[in-house]
Amino acid sequence: xxxxxxxxxxxxxxxxxxxxxxxxxxxxxxxxxxxxxxxxxxxxxxxxxxxxxxxxxxxxxxxxxxxxxxxxxxxxxxxxxxxxxxxxxxxxxxxxxxxxxxxxxxxxxxxxxxxxxxxxxxxxxxxxxxxxxxxxxxxxxxxxxxxxxxxxxxxxxxxxxxxxxxxxxxxxxxxxxxxxxxxxxxxxxxxxxxxxxxxxxxxxxxxxxxxxxxxxxxxxxxxxxxxxxxxxxxxxxxxxxxxxxxxxxxxxxxxxxxxxxxxxxxxxxxxxxxx
Amino acid sequence: xxxxxxxxxxxxxxxxxxxxxxxxxxxxxxxxxxxxxxxxxxxxxxxxxxxxxxxxxxxxxxxxxxxxxxxxxxxxxxxxxxxxxxxxxxxxxxxxxxxxxxxxxxxxxxxxxxxxxxxxxxxxxxxxxxxxxxxxxxxxxxxxxxxxxxxxxxxxxxxxxxxxxxxxxxxxxxxxxxxxxxxxxxxxxxxxxxxxxxxxxxxxxxxxxxxxxxxxxxxxxxxxxxxxxxxxxxxxxxxxxxxxxxxxxxxxxxxxxxxxxxxxxxxxxxxxxxxxxxxxxxxxxxxxxxxxxxxxxxxxx
Numbered sequence: 077x078x079x080x081x082x083x084x085x086x087x088x089x090x091x092x093x094x095x096x097x098x099x100x101x102x103x104x105x106x107x108x109x110x111x112x113x114x115x116x117x118x119x120x121x122x123x124x125x126x127x128x129x130x131x132x133x134x135x136x137x138x139x140x141x142x143x144x145x146x147x148x149x150x151x152x153x154x155x156x157x158x159x160x161x162x163x164x165x166x167x168x169x170x171x172x173x174x175x176x177x178x179x180x181x182x183x184x185x186x187x188x189x190x191x192x193x194x195x196x197x198x199x200x201x202x203x204x205x206x207x208x209x210x211x212x213x214x215x216x217x218x219x220x221x222x223x224x225x226x227x228x229x230x231x232x233x234x235x236x237x238x239x240x241x242x243x244x245x246x247x248x249x250x251x252x253x254x255x256x257x258x259x260x261x262x263x264x265x266x267x268x269x270x271x272x273x274x275x276x277x278x279x280x281x282x283x284x285x286x287x288x289x290x291x292x293x294x295x296x297x298x299x300x301x302x303x304x305x306x307x308x309x310x311x312x313x314x315x316x317x318x319x320x321x322x323x324x325x326x327x328x329x330x331x332x333x334x335x336x337x338x339x340x341x342x343x344x345x346x347x348x349x350x351x
Numbered sequence: 352x353x354x355x356x357x358x359x360x361x362x363x364x365x366x367x368x369x370x371x372x373x374x375x376x377x378x379x380x381x382x383x384x385x386x387x388x389x390x391x392x393x394x395x396x397x398x399x400x401x402x403x404x405x406x407x408x409x410x411x412x413x414x415x416x417x418x419x420x421x422x423x424x425x426x427x428x429x430x431x432x433x434x435x436x437x438x439x440x441x442x443x444x445x446x447x448x449x450x451x452x453x454x455x456x457x458x459x460x461x462x463x464x465x466x467x468x469x470x471x472x473x474x475x476x477x478x479x480x481x482x483x484x485x486x487x488x489x490x491x492x493x494x495x496x497x498x499x500x501x502x503x504x505x506x507x508x509x510x511x512x513x514x515x516x517x518x519x520x521x522x523x524x525x526x527x528x529x530x531x532x533x534x535x536x537x538x539x540x541x542x543x544x545x546x547x548x549x550x551x552x553x554x555x556x557x558x559x560x561x562x563x564x565x566x567x568x569x570x571x572x573x574x575x576x577x578x579x580x581x582x583x584x585x586x587x588x589x590x591x592x593x594x595x596x597x598x599x600x601x602x603x604x605x606x607x608x609x610x611x612x613x614x615x616x617x618x619x620x621x622x623x624x625x626x627x628x629x630x631x632x633x634x635x636x637x638x639x640x641x642x643x644x645x646x647x648x649x650x651x652x
Contacts, residue, residue, distance in 0.1 A: 091459035091471070094452060094536075097529050098478040101489030104499065108492060116492065161384040167377025176381070179388050185582065185638055187590020189607045190631045193614055193623065194395025197402055213391055220387075278482040280593045281607070285614065295484045302488050302597055306495065314485040321481050329473070 102318065109311035116306060126312035135297065136313060143277050143294040146208065150215040150276035151269045157216065158223035158268050159261070162231045163253075180228075183221035191217055192285040199286070206288025214282030219275050223268035230264030231257075266331040270324050277320070396631065402624035422625035431609060431626060438606040441520070442588040445527040446535075449584050450577060452528070453535035457576070458565065460536070461543040472540075479533035487526045487597045494522050494598075518600030526594040531587070535580035542576025543569060578641060586634055606630060 109127070113120025130136045165176045183191070192214055199210050238260060242252040283293045294317065301310050403423065405416045425431060460471045478486065493500045494516040504510040516522055546569065554564045592607030599605070606626060613623025 087455040087459035087462070090452060090455035094456045094532065095474055097532070098474070100499075101486065101493055101529070102478075102481070104492050105485065105489045157384045157387060160380045164377050164380035164384065168381060172377075172381070176384070179392065183388070183392060185586055186631060186634055187587055187607070189590040189592055189610050190399070190627050190634075191392065191395065193610060193627050194399045195391060196614060197398045197620075197624070198391070198395045201398060216387075217391055220384075274480055278484065280484060284592075284611065295482060298484050298488065299593070299596065302484075302491065303600075306488075306491055310488065314482075314488060317482050317485055322477070325473075325477055325480050 105311050105314050106318075108308065109315040111308060111311075114308050116308065116311075126308040127316075130309055130312045130316070133309070135292075136294075136309075139292050139294045139297045142208075142291060146212055146215060146283075146293065147273045147276040149212045150219050151272045153212070153216040154220040154223040154272040155227075155265055155269045157220040158227045159265065161220075161224045162227045163257075165228070166231070166235065180221050180224045183218055184225070188218060188281045189285075192282045195282075196285045206286050207291050210286040210288075211283050211291060211293070214286045215272075215276040215279055217282075219272035222275065223272050226268040226271060227261060227264045230261055234260040263332045267328050270328050270331075274321060274324050278317075399624050399631070400628050402621055403628045405621040405624070407619050407621055419621070422619075422621045423629075425619075425622050426625060426629060430604075431622075434604045434606050434609045435626070435629070437520075437604070438589055438591075441523060441527065441605065442585055442591075445524055445531065445588055446581055446585045448524075448528045449532050449535040450580065453532060453539050453580060454570070454573065454577075456532075456536050457539035457543055457573070458569065460540055475533050475536050478529075479537075483530060483593050484597065486530055487594050490522065490526055490529070490598060491517055494525070517598065520599075522598040523595050523605075526598040527588055527591065530594060531584040534583040538579035538583065539573050539576035542573045542579075546572045582637070582641060586637070589634070590630060 107119075108116050110122045110124070111120055112123040112125070161176060161180065165173045168176070195210065195214050195217070196206075199206060204210065235257065238256050239252050242256045247255065278295055279293070280295045280299060283291075283296055287293065287296065294313070298310060298313055301307060301313075401416060404419050406419045406421065426435070456475075460468060460475070463471055492498055495501065496513045496515045498516070501510060501514060501516055504516075505512050505514070510516070550568060550572070551564065554568045559567065590607050591605055592611055595605045595608055599608075610623050610627050610630075612618050613626065614620060
C-alpha cells in the first residue's frame with residue numbers, strides 16, 4: 077500500500093511541476109503587464125498604463141486588425157475545405173479516400189518551414205506579390221488540415237445511422253445534408269473554426285515568409301519588439317492575445333466538451349466509429 | 352401487397368440515395384480541396400525540389416535551373432551541417448524529456464476522478480492554444496539576469512549572481528519542452544484511457560504491486576500514445592523557427608533559422624531549397640518508419 081501511495085505522490089508531483097512550468101511564465105507576463113516599473117526588475121506598483129499605450133499605438137492596432145482579418149479569412153476557407161474533404165472522402169472509392177487522408181496528414185506532419193518556403197517559391201515564380209492573400213493561403217494550408225481531422229472524427233461518429241434513417245424516411249441527399257448531417261456536424265465545425273482562427277492568429281512562420289514588406293501581423297510585431305528589449309508593452313500585448321485565447325477555449329468547451337478542445341477523443345467516442 | 356411494394360420502393364429509393372452520391376457527388380465535392388492541395392501543397396513541394404538543383408547568378412540574382420549538385424554538396428558545409436545536427440540533437444533531447452515528463456503527468460491525470468480530471472485536462476490544453484510567441488517570450492523574463500529562475504538557481508549556487516541564462520541552448524531546450532509538452536501528454540493520456548480496467552484488476556489479482564503494474568502493464572499499453580506524441584513533438588520541433596529566434600537570440604541557429612536566412616536574408620535560395628528538401632526527406636523517412644502507427648494519430652488529434 078505504501079508503494080501505491082509513493083507512486084501516486086511521484087506522478088502527482090510531476091503533474092504539479094508541469095503545471096508550474098506551464099503557468100509560472102504566463103503569470104509573470106501578466107503581472108509585469110501591470111507593473112509600473114518599466115525596467116521590470118522589481119514590482120513598482122500596479123498600473124494600466126501599458127494597456128493604454130498599446131491601445132493608442134497605431135501600429136499595434138493595425139497589426140491586430142491585419143491578424144484578425146487573416147484569421148477570419150483562414151477560418152472560413154479552412155472550414156469549407158474541411159467540410160468538402162470529409163463529405164467527399166466518404167463518397168469516393170477506397171483509393172481516393174486514402175489519398176485524401178494521406179494529403180491531410182502530410183500537411184500536418186511536414187514542418188511548417190518546408191511548406192512555407194514551397195509557397196514562397198510558387199508565388200515568387202509566378203510573380204504574385206507577397207501580402208495578405210499569400211499569407212491567408214499559407215495559413216489555410218495547415219489550418220484546413222487540423223480542421224479536417226476534427227470534422228472527420230465527428231463525421232465518422234455521426235454519419236451512417238442518422239443519414240440512413242433520413243434516407244429511409246424519404247429525404248433526398250441535399251435535405252439529409254441540410255437537416256441531419258449539418259446540425260450533427262455543427263459542434264465539430266465550431267471547434268474546427270475556432271482552432272483555425274487561433275492557429276492563424278498566432279502563426280509566425282508562414283506569415284514571415286509570405287507577408288512581404290507591406291503586411292505585418294501581431295505575432296511578427298511582437299517578435300520584432302522582443303528582439304530589441306523586454307518591454308512592458310510586449311507584456312500588455314501578450315495579455316491581450318492570451319485573453320482572446322481564453323475566450324476561444326471557453327467557447328470550444330461550451331460548444332462541445334473539454335476533450336474536444338484538446339483534440340482528445342475518449343474511448344467512448346472511438347467505439348462509435350463505423351470504420 | 353401494396354404495403355410490400357411500398358416497402359420495396361422505399362428501400363430502392365433509399366439505396367438510390369445512398370448510391371447516387373458516389374457517382375458524381377463525391378468527385379464534385381472533391382474538386383475544391385483537391386485543387387487547393389494540388390496547387391498550394393504538392394506543386395510548391397515539387398518546385399522546392401527543382402530549385403534545390405538550381406543555381407543563383409551572383410550578379411543578376413536570377414535562378415538558373417539544371418542538375419547542380421552543388422547545393423546538396425553545400426549541406427556538408429560546416430554552418431549548415433552543424434545547424435542540421437544541432438536541430439536533430441535538440442529535437443531528440445526535447446522529445447525524450449517530453450516523454451519522460453509526459454508519462455507520469457498523463458498517469459496522474461488518468462488517476463484523477465471526474466471533475467478534477469476535467470479541470471486538469473483543461474489546464475494542460477489551455478497552454479497548447481496559447482500563442483507560441485507569448486509562451487516563449489514569457490521565458491525570456493524568467494531567464495534574464497534578474498529573472499525569477501536565475502535568482503532561484505543563484506540561491507542554490509547553481510549559477511553566479513546576475514548571470515544571463517537567455518540566448519543559450521539550454522533556454523531553447525526549456526522553451527521547446529514547455530511548448531511541446533501538451534502534445535505528448537494528451538496522446539499518452541488517451542492511450543491510458545483505452546486500457547481496459549479489467550486488465551488492471553487482473554494485474555492486481557495476480558499480485559503485481561502498483562509500481563510493477565505501471566511498468567509492466569500501463570507503460571507497454573501506452574506505447575501508441577508515445578508514438579503519436581513523438582511524431583507530434585519531434586516533427587514540428589525539427590523545423591522550429593520561432594523558439595530559437597526568441598530564446599536563442601539568433602546565436603543558436605537551428606535548421607528553421609538557416610532556411611529563413613537563405614530565403615529572406617542575404618542567402619542563396621537554391622541552397623535553402625536543398626536544406627528544406629533534405630528536411631522534408633528526413634520527415635518522410637520518419638513517417639514511413641512509423642507508418643503503421645500513424646493511424647493512431649487519427650485518434651488523438
